[in-house]
Amino acid sequence: MTERPERRPYRRAGEEKRREDLIAAAMELVSEGGPEAATVRAIAARAGVTAGLIRHYFSSKEDLTNAAYRQVMDQMTAHALRAIETIPAADPVARLAAFIAANFRPPVMTPVSVGVWAGYMHLGRSDPSLHETHEATYLGYRDRLQELIAALPRPADPARDRREAIACNALIDGLWIEGGSLPDSFAEGEVLRIALDGIAAILGITFPASAYHSDQRKTG
Amino acid sequence: MTERPERRPYRRAGEEKRREDLIAAAMELVSEGGPEAATVRAIAARAGVTAGLIRHYFSSKEDLTNAAYRQVMDQMTAHALRAIETIPAADPVARLAAFIAANFRPPVMTPVSVGVWAGYMHLGRSDPSLHETHEATYLGYRDRLQELIAALPRPADPARDRREAIACNALIDGLWIEGGSLPDSFAEGEVLRIALDGIAAILGITFPASAYHSDQRKTG
DNA sequence: CCCGCTATTATTCAAATGTATAATTCATGG
DNA sequence: CCATGAATTATACATTTGAATAATAGCGGG
Structure with a gap:
């Protein structure tokens, strides 16, 4: 009959495991309800711990959510x-x-992924560190795309390559957003087909039929 | 020496004017710092009134922010x-x-515009009324684009028109987002040129040189 | 087997937020 | 010129949030 205040039992987990869990929980919550849904208590509950633990592994909530955003992009x-x-x-x-x-x-x-991106994209305006991550990710991606375009077998023209990289990047982004946020509006493989057709038209090339099968790994 | 508590002087304004001001204030704040920056107090301060007035014109804060989102889209x-x-x-x-x-x-x-869109796009997941507005706006825009594409002088093919409308819509969206959020990364008229070139390639048409001047009104 | 370290829980706090209500002041009509 | 009512301000409140601190329990080393 001792009225001992029952304390929630727990098991210790390594630092990396806990950080992973907390980041994953923050990601999910941001994607579901935006940044305002990712409260410290909600994140902790989703990760199966109590709220206080967050500040044991992250200096602040902002630190945690930035880590989540960075991880999604990376x-x-x-x-x-x-x-x-x-x-x-x-x-x-x-x-x-x-x-x-x-x-x-x-x-x-x-x-x-799309939800996290959408939830955080406007934060780049106010948070300098997040803005840096955002811009670096965007330009890095576009540069890599431009490299792939420049490698195509055709006369060199850097200015044209830049414009076409911007266009292809925009097309990919737009389809990625729509396909990710309205997944039921597109048939299986439809988004990929539209992307490949559009980019082929923009670049004046033709992709082989094998490119239209998304399980690219199997065909390698 | 009367210690009368000074009350802020004010002037009455018509209902429409106040609603406009509050909606505009909410729009600006959402675009600058996301939905979490658009608190009732911040909105009221930006609109030059006190917080209590918001609920005199809107049944809730959500009602006001929905009106702001709808207005931007419309x-x-x-x-x-x-x-x-x-x-x-x-x-x-x-x-x-x-x-x-x-x-x-x-x-x-x-x-x-881009900031408001970005700030609210992920809210569509949780708020049914906002989701309805979002989807209706998106599909309505795309349908209109498809109508314009279907009117082009070429053999009819509805399935192809649908795919190309999706692609052109995605390209426009992607460029609109990038041009709006990173305005310093593009030269004057560069985004429009890339959009027209890309869409012309996708559709297999050619736009006249006059289309590349953004002050379309003057050329009419 | 026990002791100490720290990961984890539990509790507390001040600030902010949306909402509700009371108190006033501006305008308008007579 | 005044009275009526609505527009607006001001205040109060319950809830939630991020953060800080205190308490405890799991776990490894001796």
């Missing part, structure tokens, strides 16, 4: 870069196709 | 539609060009 670019690693440089069209296709399948085009 | 589509009113239906290429160009000049492509 994961997406890393995934796109990994997709072209296996394609030989001798086939620039296939490399470009693989790069494009990587944007339109998980884990890049998912409601979570 | 203004943009109305502007784009107004741009093609003066172009005769006999010239579908010019109509399409005018519609496109309207998206890349004020008041459509501005940091405020």
